[in-house]
């Protein structure tokens with residue numbers, strides 16, 4: 001697909017060798033355009049986190065291609081990969097996203113300052129990013145004075161600042177109740193609508209329902225579903241996850 005922000009082409013990732021080898025991904029192809037929110041679902045061990053780490057340049061495939069924008073990750077050197085992770089790709093995980101000794105706005109400013117922005121410019125942009133996730137009034141709070149959902153929205157703001165174009169979220173709602181989880185999904189949806197390519201790993205069909213598309217992984221292979229998910233029953237029928 002032309003104009004894809006993320007493109008995986010027949011990606012295989014095998015951990016270990018010989019009889020102890022595990023094939024985590026077995027020929028997965030996936031294309032995510034700017035403005036698109038794609039959910040990745042599948043049973044435990046089906047390769048979801050492996051897919052995200054490859055997409056973010058944190059790991060390399062055993063074979064197959066990974067492209068992020070114009071960058072071919074297979075041929076990028078360590079410095080180019082580091083630059084990609086600093087500028088182009090943002091990550092949000094289930095927890096441990098924020099530095100506890102920094103306020104929300106300081107946390108969001110970190111990647112901008114690491115990338116050479118002045119403290120003043122970084123702070124201004126961090127305030128805008130927090131406002132975009134509905135947290136303008138909480139900028140000066142430390143993480144332990146924020147709810148779990150507010151912490152995750154702060155983490156999303158940090159993952160989106162600067163010139164980032166691809167947002168990778170690995171179970172960002174895992175530790176949240178359903179209301180806070182829905183708010184996190186609303187923010188991810190907005191970020192996609194604002195032009196980012198967003199890949200979300202989730203076990204929960206109700207969160208996948210925010211996506212444009214759901215890709216279901218099983219034993220390292222992808223089943224691509226066209227269009228938005230038909231409903232939780234359809235997704236869970238072929239899965240061993242509990243809702």
Ligand SMILES: Nc1ncnc2c1ncn2[C@@H]1O[C@H](COP(=O)(O)OP(=O)(O)OP(=O)(O)O)[C@@H](O)[C@H]1O
Nearest residue numbers: 015016022023024043044045046047048049050051
């Ligand atoms: N560094 C590693 N070394 C060896 N095997 C690994 C490594 N990382 C992942 N695996 C294996 O690859 C397979 C896919 O793992 P992965 O973490 O991608 O699954 P997942 O779908 O994210 O699972 P979960 O939903 O439980 O987080 C599993 O069998 C796992 O044990």
